[in-house]
Amino acid sequence: MAKQTTEISWTNHTWNPFVGCSIKSAGCTNCYAMRQAYRLEHAFGFPAYQGTTRMVNGNIVWTGKVNRSSDAKMREPARKPDPALIFVNSMSDFWHEAADDRWRHEALQVMRDASQHRFQVLTKRPENIAPIMTRMGITSLPDNLWLGCTLEDHRVADRAPILARVPARIRFLSIEPITAQVGKLNLDGIHWVIGGGESGPGCRPMDPEWAADLRDQTLRAGAAYFWKQYGHYKNNPLVVQQGMTHEEAERLDPVSNGKGGALVEGRLWRDFPELPAQAKAA
Numbered sequence: 001m002a003k004q005t006t007e008i009s010w011t012n013h014t015w016n017p018f019v020g021c022s023i024k025s026a027g028c029t030n031c032y033a034m035r036q037a038y039r040l041e042h043a044f045g046f047p048a049y050q051g052t053t054r055m056v057n058g059n060i061v062w063t064g065k066v067n068r069s070s071d072a073k074m075r076e077p078a079r080k081p082d083p084a085l086i087f088v089n090s091m092s093d094f095w096h097e098a099a100d101d102r103w104r105h106e107a108l109q110v111m112r113d114a115s116q117h118r119f120q121v122l123t124k125r126p127e128n129i130a131p132i133m134t135r136m137g138i139t140s141l142p143d144n145l146w147l148g149c150t151l152e153d154h155r156v157a158d159r160a161p162i163l164a165r166v167p168a169r170i171r172f173l174s175i176e177p178i179t180a181q182v183g184k185l186n187l188d189g190i191h192w193v194i195g196g197g198e199s200g201p202g203c204r205p206m207d208p209e210w211a212a213d214l215r216d217q218t219l220r221a222g223a224a225y226f227w228k229q230y231g232h233y234k235n236n237p238l239v240v241q242q243g244m245t246h247e248e249a250e251r252l253d254p255v256s257n258g259k260g261g262a263l264v265e266g267r268l269w270r271d272f273p274e275l276p277a278q279a280k281a282a
């Protein structure tokens with residue numbers, strides 16, 4: 001089994017061939033990467049993060065600058081022999097307007113070469129993929145690349161059909177952080193759905209019914225479902241629907257990671273569309 005080097009439960013590792021981003025939609029409001037990027041530049045002096053964030057009225061914000069990571073970082077997946085799931089660009093967006101196509105070419109080649117892994121490329125900008133691929137002169141993506149987009153609420157639900165038009169062997173949706181009911185989703189051409197409530201400082205509430213609704217829609221569409229967490233015990237159905245205390249719910253829910261538990265109507269839903277040999281996330 002591949003080792004887990006990240007707390008993100010649907011992957012084994014994160015890999016950032018480039019870093020830096022800008023706010024795109026409501027799901028970005030409490031962007032963890034933005035705060036982390038600021039710390040990595042100002043507390044640790046990491047050169048790749050230089051100029052990617054700044055402080056405005058006491059708040060950290062992205063500047064929109066995107067920087068290539070070091071050569072060592074760019075080639076990092078090659079140094080991991082064990083087959084694994086690798087989340088690409090946790091500190092950026094692979095299809096961001098300010099990222100250089102040469103970096104994308106390099107990163108795609110790294111993915112092709114590291115065929116033992118599955119690379120999870122998640123974006124909030126699926127509308128950029130087709131134009132960027134055309135500009136790059138490519139008509140297909142590596143076979144071991146899973147192409148995903150984030151849908152945090154119904155206002156961006158049209159991202160799913162845009163994603164479904166891009167040729168990729170596995171396409172997935174991340175409905176996280178779920179901040180409002182997503183309504184009826186178009187899951188044609190989607191193979192995997194991840195959902196989760198928001199965690200961390202200032203996390204927004206969610207209705208536990210949304211986790212069950214998402215599961216039902218996903219299974220009806222024949223896709224695999226992964227419910228990550230409720231984000232906080234105030235959103236957990238054992239608390240909201242059965243009146244338990246946060247401590248009681250935490251004792252009963254096997255995902256005791258302090259992020260609100262993950263049982264959906266009494267069971268965990270942590271399925272994958274497929275896994276590389278030996279790879280399994282937590």
Ligand code: SF4
Nearest residue numbers: 021022023028031033
């Ligand atoms: S797209 Fe992702 S990394 Fe970029 S601002 Fe939004 S949440 Fe943060």
